[in-house]
Amino acid sequence: MELRHLRYFVAVAEERHFGRAAERLHMAQPPLSQQIQQLEAELGVTLLRRTTRKVELTRAGAVYLDRARAVLAAVDDAGAEARRVAAGLEGRLVVGCVGSATYSLLPALARTLREELPDVDFAFRGEMLAPDQVAALLARTIDLALLRPPVDHPSVRLSTVRRDRLIVALPEGHRLARRRRLGIADLETEDLVVHASGGRSVMHGIVARLCRAAGFEPRVRHEVSETSTLVTFVASGLGVAVVPEPVAELGVTGTVYRPLTGEHRIDLAAAVRVDDDSPVLARALAVLGELTRQT
Template sequence: MEFRHLAGFVAVAEELHFGRAAARLNIAQPPLSQQIRQLEHELGVQLFERSTRSVRMTSAGQAMLDPARRVLADLDVATRAALAGGRGETGRVSIGFPGASSHHALPRLTRAVRARHPGIELVLRGQTYSGEALTKVAEGELDLGFVRLPVRRDGVDVRLIEHEQLVAALPAEHRLAGEPEVSLPDLADEPFVTFPGTRGSAVRDALVHACVTAGFNPRIVQEAPDSYTILALVGAGVGVTLTVSSVQHIQAEGMVFRPLAGPARPMSFALAWRRDNPSPALRSVLAVAEEAMPTPP
């Protein structure tokens, strides 16, 4: 067993998608799949259940995840100690991000931090929804979180980094798919697919609020943990959804995006951190973030 095997296992476990995990590790997908197979063969257990549509952890994989994270964390400590002597600035900053909607902002931030402060380790926690991120920042479990505005939490500072809009995603064969824009009341009888209601998803909250404002309660027939799966379900004809404009780079088969008619429905993206967090590394990351992701007008 090599450290790269553990790193590959943790990435797949957190992303539950081999393609995204490979991109996160900056390797191709086939070598990552081979690493996981080698690890499973050496351990003699199956760590993931794979299908053409999904990846799920087995009970063995779930049991291994936290110990694997600790091993990698210990390796990182040793690496940072060596870097400290040569570069002078070290530290660890944990960042919670939602997923597809941060695909522009997060790489800009991580590239800038690594270029400016290579001794700072960024610990990235994916599928951390806005509400979860805010709570974990406030409680000290995360140093920095990508969140949706408005934020009302004592002791937490925020800075706007991006403006977005709510848009509709429809099956390509939907009766409204050919229209230039979609009026929300026309979706009143439609089944909806969206994020889970128990993890603080601001996008789900915005969907429900927009529908209620339009005069109906959305009939949510299925929940999914990330935008990739939600949009795949839309493309499969399971239902429609409202999502943020920043995920329009996802080209799920059988699905189209359409703007919403009427007044704009903004969804502002921001960074959040605890005001009394004493970490010098966090302050360095925040300074780099202001250059890499300046506050828009």
């Protein structure tokens, strides 16, 4: 038995006429009659009663018609779904975000992805440090990482999404908040709140290098893993911080921001596995690229 036998039977059963069914199937009537006879012989039951004027379903034929329609519908649905998956219109994608991208890019990205790819199951993980995102990529628990380079792993491919300026976060009312812009040297005597050390945060290393290039060792008083915690500590008067400009969009009351003099910037990159050829990922990267070009 082949699917064509089911399609032939459904056509005859619905038309109640071999001639009309043959026209519908774009074939001659004699071969159609032979195929139906083969189907009945294989099943060992009579599906259709034929007279000179009409064709009627037997009780067995009526039951078989319902099942045949269901089988053919399932086959058609499977094909349609496979085509949609191959086109990147269905599937699942998990996106990880570094802290500053969680507040500045993730909301718009999540909305746009869900609008343009409504049948894709998207999941998002925010406030992830770069090493944690790389580990999650390699473990295949996330598929796309928005992180701060560098990443040195042969199984991970990076593409720059944007370049963010560095700014200074200060407690509201801080003496330096009266200035329109600040230099790194202005922070020499300030307690600093920074992201985690030990290679876990790219920002920790950048702040340390900027301070040393200005001729002083940073006075680190608090290390945190999450950007929201860092800004909350600043708002609480526990220190000042150097952060990417998008952090200002977090909007924590009690924190003010001032530009940092000089061309100090940090890249935001999209990281994926080099062997990931998922059509859903390709569509998500295209959406990400269009979104960042508009901003």
